[in-house]
Amino acid sequence: MTDSRQPGSDVPGPDGPQAQPSRSRRSLSALKETVLVVAIALVISLLVKTFLVQAFYIPSSSMEDTLEVGDRVLVSRLAPGLLEVHRGDIVVFEDPGGWLRDDADPDSLKQRLITVGEFVGLLPANTGSHLIKRVIGLPGDTVACCGQDGRVTVNGVPIDEPYVIEGAAPSDVPFEVTVPEGHLFVLGDNRSNSADSRYHQGAPGGGTVPIENVVGVAQVTIWPLDRVGLLRNPGTTFADVPEAS
Template sequence: MTERPAAREPHLPHDDAPSAAAGLTDGPRTAGSRAAGSRSLGLLRETAIIVVSALVLSWLIKTLLVQAFYIPSGSMEDTLEVGDRVMVSRLVPDAFDVHRGDIVVFKDPGGWLPPYEPPERTPVGQATANVLTFVGLMPAETGDHLIKRVIATPGDHVTCCDDEGRIQVNGEPIDETYIRPGSVPSQDPFDKVVPEGMLWVMGDNRQESKDSRYNTGNPGGGFVPMDNVVGSTFAVVWPLTDATLLRNPGDVFDQVPEP
């Protein structure tokens, strides 16, 4: 008589044994999530480095090379219009000298400007504006800077006016090609010798410019200390339709002798 083989017990998986399906899906998904997370962190890190580097570079450029300024008034028309954005070289007067005819930005020597009223902004907007101005991506609007043209440098004897209504520098009359059409060099006479370390400045729109002529009773006697000069303006960059380089009108002062 043939013995029947013993019945086999069905194989049941233990409750704590991972299924094959689980082993095939859970493992790769976890690794992929970690890789994606690492890539995201790497991208954020690279973006942060780029942004910080750009801000530092902008700050260095603003501090050492160039800075943007906004033109708030018509005192330099028609050379500069209200609303123009100009670029100023910070290399003047530290690396390069200030020359007659340069258009310079300078800090108020005292009493030239009325009290400044900043524009109304939300706290976030003001904080953003402060950061952008600090790094040089936004024109300065501190309210304590002016922009004028240098007419006489240290030691120069500047007077107005000769028989033809022209300003004289060291006895030589100058034909100012840059003043606004319809303006006259000055309706008020003056006779000044520029002290050492100072500048005599005037706006191109002579009848609308409160410049050296009208600040003789303020600190500095109407002269601008060289230490107050932020830099020399070399370009209009906005609006784009008016973008242009600003060149020194050297021919106006070519015949002026040294003091």
């Protein structure tokens, strides 16, 4: 077979000048596909984090032994909203103001990257601006401690609290709070080491938390592996508590 090209012809052969542009187009196409896949993954992650679940890291001992330092939990964002918050639920909520001290520099590159990662859901949210406690009182409830038998009472009914860390009293300080409309009264399970509603009674709302500040209800511990498990609501604890009048 003879070569039909004329001497001096500019028609390239298989390894001619067009081979490199073809490879460049393939590389560009692959890059576009990678960017698209990453963008879709970020959007899905953001949607899941916004409407369904979000991960949180436990930095303190205020919820021991239920939750320990270093645990990571998944929080359902369906409550409050589509679902209601109940007495006994473990909730994550934004600081109502003055409950936490944040020493992180918000303008540092590291903090900005962490903030972006948390925002899109690629990193578990650190409770640097959030807290996690157990709901004891709903709007209208009167929560007090301590009764004649030393227990917390809700609407006058003493409650048994199996989730309180062993050896701790139901409360080291006396209190009586009627929960305002649209708020929750929360306590840590480690009562001797939890700066909860009891210690912010001088704040607006008497130390209660606006429901609008609640991110969601903790449902399961996902890390470390030896602590994976459901975070169940102790419904029997509040079974005899009447609704607020």
